[in-house]
Amino acid sequence: MRAVICGAGIAGLALAGRLYDVLGWDVVVLEKAPRPRAEGYMIDFFGPGYDAAEAMGVLPWLRELSHPVSEAAFVDEHGRCRARLGYDRFARSLNGRLLSIMRPDLELALRERLSFAVDLRFGVGPARIDPRSQGVRVTLTDGSVLDADLLVGADGLHSTVRAMALAEERRCVRHLGHHTAAFTFDDPLVHAEVGDRFCLTDTVDRQMGLYALRDGRVAAFAVHRSADPGRPEDARAALRHEYGSLGWLVPRALAACPPHSRVYYDQVAQADPPSWSRGRVVLVGDSCQAVSLLAGQGASLAVAGAYVLADQLAGARRVEDALRGYERLWRPVVRDRQRAARRTARWFVPATAGRLRVRRAALRLAALPGASRLAGLSTAGRRRPVLRQLAVASR
Template structure:
């Protein structure tokens, strides 16, 4: 069996590894970007993706790449801490099954685990998708033609495969009213000030977070409210415009912000499709299951979804039955996380000073043992069957 995977992000790489290493498939991974993405932000990696990484034998490597974050601290314009969330306490609510890791580092770990037999091609993507005697014929942007038994769209929130097979983007995305950005910069003073804390501005309508990286640089993460879903032409200028009024270390971060080409910038949205597969074409990761950064666990859910899909393909004779089984098992999990994100969106970046004060009080309350357990349960989502149990459910 042969699979063509469009997208060399977390979902695509995780699925490529499972299909080749476990199922013995011939796999080609296509990525339209000219090289691996280095822009990204720190993620809290827990939940079903943590379970999948453990089952795949990846945890020791991810632990080496992880960061020992002591707390998330919310600071005002003078650098005074107004609220904090203790990471050790949060980790205990998850039975210690939590990692803080840069998203590009997670991609690196998945990419380096790929066999040399997996074809990984950068700077190319699908130009045309047609049925064929094998199942699917994909004509690439460089003129190459590939025949495959299965085409997987793992090409993110703005998926080309989804647009070509399932319909135009505006019909598939639910905009949540935010823009987000991430970049890295060099400033020894800021690096020393941060230590091993994840520091965020305690501000309404917009928020910037900073954390020190092991190579001596600093990573910045930003999110702000916006009624317009369109992304700006110049990301760097947009960051100055939206965050230029903030104090503390933000002016230094903006002054060191790299050119727009080196800044990750996107809208905050969820994907909402009536179905995840059509014939021998299926979507994974943010292409079909984006929960948004408001829900967290995006990377975790991407790996777990890939794990479930590979398991269904391993246990089912007909490819189409496996695709339907994957969606039947995994869509309820995604729907739950998407609903949770929409419920809590107004507290992610409070709209007013009053809501900001309420969030401070809630974070102080979260420091209490009972509240910490409640917070952990809320972040982890509704209790559902463990990943291994989901992977063992037959399609018929």
């Protein structure tokens, strides 16, 4: 059996490893970018993806690449802390099963775990998709042709595979009224000031967060309210325009912001296509289950969703049955997280000073004994079957 996976991000790499290592499939991974993505922000990795990473044997490498974070600190324009949330309490609420890791490092760990037998190609993607009775023919942007038993769209929120084979983007993507960006820069003063904290501006309508990385760089994360679903031609100029009024260390971060090509910038949105598969074409990761950064578990769901899909392919007699089983099992989990994100959207970046004060009060309450357990469960969503239960639910 051969699988062609479009997208060498978290979901695509996780699925490629499972299909080759466990099922023994011939796997080709296509990535339209010329090289692995270096841009991205720090993520809190926990939940079903953590369980899947442990089952896949990649968890020790993720621990090595993770960053210790003592707290999330919300600071005013002078750098004074207005509210904080200790990571140790959050980690205890999850029984210690929590890592803070840069998104590109998570991709690196999954990529380096791939067998050399997996054909990983950069700078190429799908140009045409032709269904066959027992498979798919994919014409690539370089003119070559691949025949596969399964085509996987793991190519993100703006999926080309989804647009070609299932539904156009306007039917699948729900914008949540925010834009987000991430970049890294060098500044020893900022690095020393941030230390082992995740520092965020305590501000209305827009927020910038800073992490100090172990190699001396600083990672910046930004999110602001915007009704415009488009993306700017120059991300650096847009960031300087949107965040130029903020104080504290933000002016230094903006001054050191790299050019447009080295800045990650996108809308905050969710993916909810009418169906996750058609024939021998299936979606995985953000192409079908983007929950947005407001939910906080996109990377975790990407790894876990790939795990469940591979498990269904291993246990079903027909590929089509496996694809339906995967969506039936995993879509309710994703929708739960998407609903949670929409409920909390107005508090993620408060639109008024009054809501900002309410958020500060809520964070102070979260520091009380027992509250961290409730916060952990709230972040994880309603209780769902653990991954190993999902993996055998249809057997």
